[in-house]
Amino acid sequence: MTKGALILGLFGISLLAMCRKAAPFPEADYDQRLTGGIATVFDESAKAFTHAVDGLNSRDARVHTLGDLAFEQTFVAAPASVNGGLGPVFNNVSCLSCHHNDGKGSPTLGQNNSSMLFRISVPGQNEYGGPVPVPGFGTQLQNRALLGSRAEATVSVSYMPFSVTYADGETLELRRPTYRITDPYTAYSGTAFSPRMAPPVFGVGLLETIPEATLRSFVDESDADGDGISGKANYVYNPVTGQRQIGRLGFKSNTADVLHQVASAYHQDMGVTNYLFPNESCAGQPQYVKLSDAPDLADSTVKAVAFYLRTLAVPARRQVADPTVLKGQDLFKQLNCSGCHKPVLRTGIDQTKPYLSNQRIQPYTDLLLHDMGPELADGFTDNYATGSEWRTMPLWGIGLFERTNGTAFYLHDGRARSLEEAILWHGGESEKAKEAFRKLGKAERQALLRFIKTL
Numbered sequence: 362m363t364k365g366a367l368i369l370g371l372f373g374i375s376l377l378a379m380c381r382k383a384a385p386f387p388e389a390d391y392d393q394r395l396t397g398g399i400a401t402v403f404d405e406s407a408k409a410f411t412h413a414v415d416g417l418n419s420r421d422a423r424v425h426t427l428g429d430l431a432f433e434q435t436f437v438a439a440p441a442s443v444n445g446g447l448g449p450v451f452n453n454v455s456c457l458s459c460h461h462n463d464g465k466g467s468p469t470l471g472q473n474n475s476s477m478l479f480r481i482s483v484p485g486q487n488e489y490g491g492p493v494p495v496p497g498f499g500t501q502l503q504n505r506a507l508l509g510s511r512a513e514a515t516v517s518v519s520y521m522p523f524s525v526t527y528a529d530g531e532t533l534e535l536r537r538p539t540y541r542i543t544d545p546y547t548a549y550s551g552t553a554f555s556p557r558m559a560p561p562v563f564g565v566g567l568l569e570t571i572p573e574a575t576l577r578s579f580v581d582e583s584d585a586d587g588d589g590i591s592g593k594a595n596y597v598y599n600p601v602t603g604q605r606q607i608g609r610l611g612f613k614s615n616t617a618d619v620l621h622q623v624a625s626a627y628h629q630d631m632g633v634t635n636y637l638f639p640n641e642s643c644a645g646q647p648q649y650v651k652l653s654d655a656p657d658l659a660d661s662t663v664k665a666v667a668f669y670l671r672t673l674a675v676p677a678r679r680q681v682a683d684p685t686v687l688k689g690q691d692l693f694k695q696l697n698c699s700g701c702h703k704p705v706l707r708t709g710i711d712q713t714k715p716y717l718s719n720q721r722i723q724p725y726t727d728l729l730l731h732d733m734g735p736e737l738a739d740g741f742t743d744n745y746a747t748g749s750e751w752r753t754m755p756l757w758g759i760g761l762f763e764r765t766n767g768t769a770f771y772l773h774d775g776r777a778r779s780l781e782e783a784i785l786w787h788g789g790e791s792e793k794a795k796e797a798f799r800k801l802g803k804a805e806r807q808a809l810l811r812f813i814k815t816l
Contacts, residue, residue, distance in 0.1 A: 388705075391721060393678060393681040393723075394677040394678045394679070394681055395677065395678075395721075395723075396675045396676065396677055396678050396722065396723045396724075396757045396758075396816070397414075397564060397567055397674060397675030397720065397722050397723075397757070398567075398708075398720030398721050398722050399414070399415060399416065399716060399720060400414040400415070400564075400566075400567060400674050400675060400716055400717060400720060400722075401674060401675055401676070401677050402414075402674035402675070402676055402677065403676075403677045404676060405676070405679065405761065405764070406764065407462055407764045407765050408462060408765075409676040409758070409761050409764070409765060410462055410463040410464045410561065410562075410563040410673065410676065410758060410761070410765055411462060411463045411563075411673070412673070412674045413425050413672050413673065413674060414566075414672050414673070414674045414716045414717070415674070415716065416715060416716035417672060417716065421668075421672065424665050424668045424669075425668060425669050425672050427662075427665045427669075428665035428666045428667070428668050428669025428670070429669050431456075431662050431665055431666050431669075432455075432456040432457055432666050432669055432670075433455065433456070433457045434455055435454050435455045435458075436454050436455060436631055436633055437454075438507050438508075439652050439653070439657065440652065445657065446631075446632070446633045446634065446657025446658065447507065447631055447632055447633065448505075448506060448507040448510065448631075448632040449506055449507045449509075449510040449632060449641075449643060449648045449649070449650060450503035450505065450506045450507075450510060450511075450512060450513055450632060450642065450643050450646075450648050451503050451505050451506070451507075451630065451631050451632040452478045452501075452503055452504060452505060452629075452630045452631070453476065453505075453630055453631065454631065455631075456626065456666065458474075458476065459476035459559035459630065460476070460559050460560075460561070460562050461474070461476070461765065461766050462765040462766070463561070463562050463563050463673060463765075464561045464562075464563070464758070464761075464762060464765040464766060465558060465559055465560055465561045465762065465766065465770075466558045466559030466560075466775075467558070467766060467768070467770060467775065468518070468556070468558050468770055468774060468775030468776075470516060470517060470518050471517070476558060476559035477516075477556055477557065477558055477559075477774075477775070478501060478502070478556075478557050478559075478629075478630060479501065479502040479504075479516055479540075479554060479555065479556055479557070480492070480500060480501055480502075480553075480554075480555040480557060480741055480743075481495045481498060481499075481500060481501065481502050481551040481553060481554055481555070481741075482494065482495060482500055482551060482552070482553045482741060482742075483495055483496075483550070483551055483552055483553070484552060484553075486742075486744075489597075489598035489605075490596075490597070490598065490605070490744045490745075491597070491598065491615070491743060491744055492553070492741070492742065492743055495549070495550060495551035496550065497546075497547050497548075497549075497646055498513050498514075498545075498549065498551065498646075499629075499642060499643070500629075501629045501630075501642070502514055502516065502542070503629075503632070503642065503643070504516055506648065510648045510650075511546045511647075511648060512546070513545065513546055513643075513648075514542045514543065514544060514545040514546065514549060515542070515543045515544045516540055516541065516542055516543075517540070517541050517543065518538050518539065518540050518541075518556075519538070519539050519541075520536035520537065520538055520539075520776070521536065521537045521539065522534050522535070522536050522537075523535055523536075523537065525785050525799070527799055527800075527801075527803075527806070528799060528800040528801075529802055529803060531803060533781060533782065533785065535776075535777075535782050535785060535786065536776060536778075537736075537776070538556070538774060538776050540554065540556060542554070546647070546648070547647075552740070553739070553740045553741040553742070553748065554739070554740070554741070555739040555740070555741035555773075556739070556773070556774040557612055557773055557774070558770065558772075558773060558774055558775040560611075560612065560754075561755075561758060562670050562673065563670075563673040563674065563675060563676075563758060564673065564674075564675040564722075564724065564755065564757060564758070565610060565619050565622075565670050565671065565673070566619065566670065566671030566672055566673070566714070566717050567675065567708055567717055567720065567722050567724070568609055568610070568724060568726075568728065568755065569609065569610075569618055569619050569671065570708040570709050570711055570714070570717045570718070570720075571609070571706055571707075571708055571709065571728070572708075572709040573606070573607045575706065575707070575709075576594055576607055576609070576727070576728055576729065577594060577607070579592055579703070579727045579729055580592055580593055580594055580729065588697060588700055589790060589792075589793050590697070590700040590701060590731065590790045590791075591731070591732070591790060592701065592727060592729040592730065592731055592753075592790075593729060593730050593745065593750075594607045594608070594614070594729055594730070594745070595607070595608035595613065595614040595615060595730050595743070595744050595745045595746050595752075596608065596744060596745055597614075597615055597616065597617055597743075597744045599616075599617040599618060599621055600621060600624075600637050601617075601618060601620050601621050601637065602617075602618075606618075607728075608744065608752075609728045609752075610622050611752065612751055612752055612773045613730065613741075613743045613744075613746040613750065613751060613752060614728060614729070614730055614746065614752040615743045615744060615746065619667045619670050619671050620637075620663070620664065620667040621637065622667075623663055623666050623667045623670065624636075624637035624638055624663050625637075625638065627658055627663065628642055629642055633657045633658050634656045634657045634658065635656045635657065635658040635660070635663050636656055636660045636663065637663070639656055671714070671717070672714075672716070672717075675722070675724075675757050675758065676757070676758050676761055678723065678815055678816060679760070679815045680815045681815065683811075683815075685807075685808050685811055685812075686808075686811055686812050686815050687812075688805075688808040688812075689808035689809040689810070689811050689812025689813070690812045692801070692805060692808060692809045692812070693809060693812055693813070695797075696794045696797045696798060696809075697793070697794050698791075698794050699725075700794070701726075701727055701729075701731055701753045701790070701791065702725040702726060702727075702753060702754075702756055703724075703725065703726060703727045703753075704723055704725055705721060705722070705723055706722055706723075706724060706726075707719065707720065707721055707722070708720045708722060722757075723757060723816075724755040724756070724757050725755060725756035725757060725816060726752075726753040726754065726755040726756070727753050728752060728753060729752070729753060730745070730746050730750040730751065730752060731750060731751065731752075731753060731789065731790045731791070732747070732749050732750050732789035732790050733749060733750070733751050733787065733788055733789045733790070733791065734749060734787070734788020734789030734790075734791075734792060735749065735788065735789075736786060736788050737749070737751065737772070737773075737786060737787075737788065737789075739773075749789060751773060756813065756816045757816055758816070759771075759780070759813060759814070759816055760813065760814035760815055760816055771783035772786060780810055780813055780814065781806070781810060784798055785798075785799070
């Protein structure tokens, strides 16, 4: 063989190597700390949820900053030159007042740091398939009001403690909440009443980018695989697109995208009108005072806040090589907690947001509805969600809630004061996994809990 022939032969082999078909990237080769792919931030402090994703250009960074500033602004009564339009009835005065450090809220009713609200309805469905408003109250109870107006009602909570016994004889005290509506401004005739604690807002841009086809692939309403877990999608009307889409945000997956969520929160939680919700939340009620036909909030502000939330990074996993954590990770799979809390998903292609596009993420959710049993049922139906069905809570960042909130509370109403309590409240489709956890020895229980705290 001539030297030229040898070079050509080697060149051909090199071309074949470069042109081989793509193969799946080995799971073990991924950096398990990258919870949000390239949208991951390495911060374990109380501000872990407040960072922008890397890769924003100058224009996007500017919009993110504007949205951040708006998210923190306190609203006041109209007329006002800045941030007017609060109320006349409302639940809180700013986004940050509910979503502490861009995380979740606290169920401390009657205190300034409380971020509880209450969804209400009467039987049936509205024209879009959603809940039917309670006459004189709407679909959300506003328990605060401006001077000269009257709050719709006062809500109080009391807790009844009870104990759960593990198979090894150790016990844990849980608390069952009871809510009371008092001092309604007019006769209250609602039949469904659902307490909600403000959820975390970081990572929602990644969740919004997951393809609908991916979520549909998880649906197993007839439990064809026989694992006791069904899961179904909620389909909701999206006023942004004017179409019904898969819901993926909210405790019952009752919102399809971030912009809708932001506009609705301004409207219902603060009484601040905007281009998606131009009428006062109390329109038609005695508290309603028409001051202006113009929305309280500029379109650009609503969109900037939505962009800010979409571009919040996700904190990295921690202690991923610790032997106890790895043991807990194995138990998480063995107990089939991963049947609902799916560890790994991939976002879709979004050429306008490359920092969210085609990312391998670890949210530990399927964003579907699951029957959680009678103990967690609220009787509140929302589109396809029944009164006992809830969206799978994403677990990323959950181990940092104590740092971001000071005191952590879990589940939709904050009744659980620890991750351990939250697990023991699981029922319905998760009853089997909960019982398996209850039968573990103490060392195994602690390993599983330690794993979850690293997420």
